[in-house]
Amino acid sequence: MSYQKLANLYDKLMDDAPYNQWIEFTGEIFSRTGSDVQTIADLGCGTGQIASLLAHEGYDVIGVDNSADMLSVAQQRAQQENLAIQWIQQDLRQLQGLQNLDAAVSYCDVINYITDEDEVRTVFERVAKSLKPGGLFLFDIHSVNHVEQFYVNQTFADVQDDVSYIWFCTPGENQGEMYHDLTFFVSDGEKYDRFEELHHQQTYYVEFYKKLLHESGFKLCGLHADFSVTADFDEENAERIFIIAQNNR
Structure with a gap:
């Protein structure tokens, strides 16, 4: 990461x-x-x-x-x-x-x-x-319950003029484990630069x-x-x- x-x-x-x-x-x-x-x-x-x-x-x-x-x-x-x-x-x-x-x-x-x-x-x-x-x-x-009920297998997105993102949250093999797969689109005034982040969490x-x-x-x-x-x-x-x-x- x-x-x-x-x-x-x-x-x-x-x-x-x-x-x-x-x-x-x-x-x-x-x-x-x-x-x-x-x-x-x-x-x-x-x-x-x-x-x-x-x-x-x-x-x-x-x-x-x-x-x-x-x-x-x-x-x-x-x-x-x-x-x-x-x-x-x-x-x-x-x-x-x-x-x-x-x-x-x-x-x-x-x-x-x-x-x-x-x-x-x-x-x-x-x-x-x-x-x-x-x-x-x-x-x-x-909390484990919050991760399982509100994060894993969910998709989040936000669109603004200068930066937007799509965020996929997928479960790991263990209870309380999740991966955040994020794709960002960032404007430099003329075009959008795309980059990705993968975050791993375990609670x-x-x-x-x-x-x-x-x-x-x-x-x-x-x-x-x-x-x-x-x-x-x-x-x-x-x-x-x-x-x-x-x-x-």
């Missing part, structure tokens, strides 16, 4: 993403857990939308992503907004060099792009090593993540659905599941 061409379109395509809800949710979790958080790593930061908003909230932020093109867009954003954010190009499965962080977040279903069980465990272990004792790890995932039931977090040195602090910190957690009817864990090492 290459984000080279997609990086320049990503923010436009994600224009209606509820970034402020991620920030509000994060702050509420910090408050409810009584955590004194100053340094945060945004893991899988993409073009830096969430990282920049966290920096505006006064946190010391490190943005980590495996795509140099995404990070280039993120860095430009930070410069334009006069934000001092450290950007690191790194695969989360090889995360290293970060120590004693107060918290790490990984939003927009980044963890669902880690499609192998052992690799999910590796990511969790490396996050734990990057956090201080008691440090928090907040991430979100697609699991909450018990799977709880097991791997425990094995990686975390204790579970909370389960939430769809940005709510007050509603009772209902995995069956959730769309986006938030998992809150604390480094127990």
Whole structure:
């Protein structure tokens, strides 16, 4: 999967993403857990939308992503907004060099792009090593039910003057596995350039993540659905599941 061409379109395509809800949710979790958080790593930061908003909230932020093109867009954003954010190009499965962080977040279903069980465990272990004792790890995932009911075997499309796309979502061999086959048409003012992206995601039931977090040195602090910190957690009817864990090492 290459984000080279997609990086320049990503923010436009994600224009209606509820970034402020991620920030509000994060702050509420910090408050409810009584955590004194100053340094945060945004893991899988993409073009830096969430990282920049966290920096505006006064946190010391490190943005980590495996795509140099995404990070280039993120860095430009930070410069334009006069934000001092450290950007690191790194695969989360090889995360290293970060120590004693107060918290790490990984939003927009980044963890669902880690499609192998052992690799999910590796990511969790490396996050734990990057956090201080008691440090928090907040991430979100697609629920299995939502993937099966609203994504797989569906076709999505959007047509705008300067960019259009067709998106086929097909199931994989495993429950909760899906492939996103996207075709983009981007106007340069005279003609349309066509390019394709294939994305692979895998999600699991909450018990799977709880097991791997425990094995990686975390204790579970909370389960939430769809940005709510007050509603009772209902995995069956959730769309986006938030998992809150604390480094127990």
